[in-house]
Amino acid sequence: VLIIADLSKCIGAGQCVTFAPRCFTQDENTGLVVVGNDVRDEDSRSSVEAAVLACPSGALRIEG
Numbered sequence: 001v002l003i004i005a006d007l008s009k010c011i012g013a014g015q016c017v018t019f020a021p022r023c024f025t026q027d028e029n030t031g032l033v034v035v036g037n038d039v040r041d042e043d044s045r046s047s048v049e050a051a052v053l054a055c056p057s058g059a060l061r062i063e064g
Ligand code: SF4
Pocket: 005, 009, 010, 011, 012, 013, 014, 015, 016, 017, 026, 031, 032, 033, 054, 055, 056, 057, 058, 059, 060
């Protein structure tokens, strides 16, 4: 699962962290999304898909 995060769109809303806490965190200072290391796990896909749908700014997409 390759996650692309467009930081120019991210507004730091944090829904992605809520839906897929193993895959996303937020930068301490800026609040912008940080894509974690745990995204190769196929079990993460459904939670990542939920996060993509939940993101209010359309900053996330999945490739592959
Ligand atoms: S849900 Fe979207 S806008 Fe919110 S922190 Fe995640 S990527 Fe950024």
